[in-house]
Amino acid sequence: MLAGYIEGLSMVFQFGTLLAIAGGTLLGIIMGVLPGLTSAMAIALLLPVTFGMPPVMGIGMLLGALCGAGVSGSIPAILLNIPGTPSSVATTFDGYPMAQKGEAGRALGLAIVASFVGGVASMIILSLLAPPIAEFALRFGAAEYFSLSIFGLVIIASVAGKSLLKGLIAGLIGFFASTIGTDPIVGVDRFTFGQLSLLTGINILPALIGLFAISQILKNAFEYDPAEKITAGRHKIDLARPRFVETFRNWRALLAGIGSGSVVGPVPGAGGSIASLVAYDQARRFSKHPEKFGTGHSAGIVSVESANNALLGGALIPTLALGIPGEAATAVLLGGLMIQGITPGPMLFADQSGTIYGIFLAYLVANFAMLLIMCLGIKVFVKVLMVPRKQLLAAIVVFCFIGVYAVDGDVFNIYLMLAFGVLGYFLNRYGFGTAPVILGLILGPIAESNLRRGLQTFQGDWTPFFTRPLSVIFLGVALLLLVATLWQNYRTSKKEKERKMIHDENGMERHTS
């Protein structure tokens, strides 16, 4: 492990790598400030820039973007009561009231330090937990990998869509798309329709940019309102300096945030909004002054912001150790790793320990970069809120086009991106979600090749897939989750029907009287 860290150190502490991490963090901050632009979109747009970079530099840049977007979502949340990212929803509870008291600078200072501490703590947890998990996963054979892929797909499908069926459909669409191209075992072309660009299968980058950036552009075009005036850029930020002492004085809230983020992070599909709400609730429960929460209390901001950044470290555990991403942004990051020629999973820890520990250290550096850039540029980032949306929309489309074209100079990738963009727009609009599609695209080939390889090894016998202990555990948990989600969906729809009936009856009474 020590040798890995030393090798990783030499990869991270190079001028180019540090510059890339700082650049990624800066872009992430800018994207996070703008409501409607997500961290997944930020790293999807950055992916093409990382092509020619060494793995640690490229992934460091993407991690910087994730770190930056994680904290800057708090700027519009505190100043405008509009969360920049879904995970900043709970920041509005105490951040906005504090800003209304004329203490916006204090709220931002607390958010920055809490995010930084949460990020550093989660990096420590990541570096402690990921290697033993990866070592354990070395025992996995074809049956276990097949079951694990199915488990990952089911778990994200059950939480990403508005209903289990819709989430599953989205996952299956991704899985189906992954079968396009030359068959991995017997070499037959599947659904290529004579298109040479499809022989190697669906390129992950056009799919990622389409699903996470183009679909968002189409959504923003639909929701564009010229009457919407952003005034936060004119806010006067007083003393926006880091509040280390005040953050550590709220140590209970800090621990609640780090704990919630680290626990919720590895759960696939759970996401930042859940982690921050859990952290807020826990901090209020353990506080000596729970009545102060919601009135501009510093502990509220500390708990939520530390959870937001601690979540990333937690989500990286299954992403790096098992190749199963924790949520949409880490799914895109997983795609980034694959583009870099890195296959996440236990073998990565065994074969390329320098790279993996370099990634851990890059994540640590990204947190320091975030702290520095946010402290120095907070007043400038507030002005980003004033960037006109229509110009931004056009610029993002151009970046998407260049990014996809840069893969191999093939315009077919642009058409592919547009197809995934339109599909992603409708999948989001009608409650299917796009994260399961990417998971299907990534996990599909793992599931298919391992099932077929396993069947070859077991001479056509399916029983080892259902009798090997770890395989049974993964499939059993996936099945249990399916049943539990179905039961929960049934109960929710029943309650909704009852509520609607009561509402209709009241309406009828009013109508007749």
Added chain:
Amino acid sequence: MDRDTGKPLFDIFLLVASGIGFYYATTLPSITSAGGITPAFFPKLLSGLIFVCAVPCFIRDSLEWLSQQRERDYKDEGVRGDGPKSAVAQWFFIMVLIIGYALIFERLGYLVSTTLFCFLAVLGMVVLSGEFSNMSSVEKLKSGLSYLVFSIILSSSIFFIFTALFNIPLPN
């Protein structure tokens, strides 16, 4: 298009697409490897599963749509649930413009196609959202010129960054 009408329509699209996927999967050569699984196994299984999952979605969304229609008839509301016309127009405009941009990207080259796209995208959004109608003739001219300058600066600066700094060739 109304959001609730779109739901069952999208379900129909999924049903048809999965049906087509299943049909094409049956046409794949049935070469079996040692395990006995053909290349068509997964495509058939997946398209079949999508179809099976989409059926209850279609039924549920259709019933929801029907009950909403009945509710509207009962309340005798004259206004249908269509989204704001400008929003739909903006969506279609951007969609068509992006497709057009994809088609001319290589043919006209990066600089011309990108400048054209940026200018039309910004101008189109301003016109369709009604911002333009509130301006005087002089303001319209000034805005138009500023959008053109923005488009030229944006496309040129991106061209420089990617070709000179990142060594990524763009179509000329």
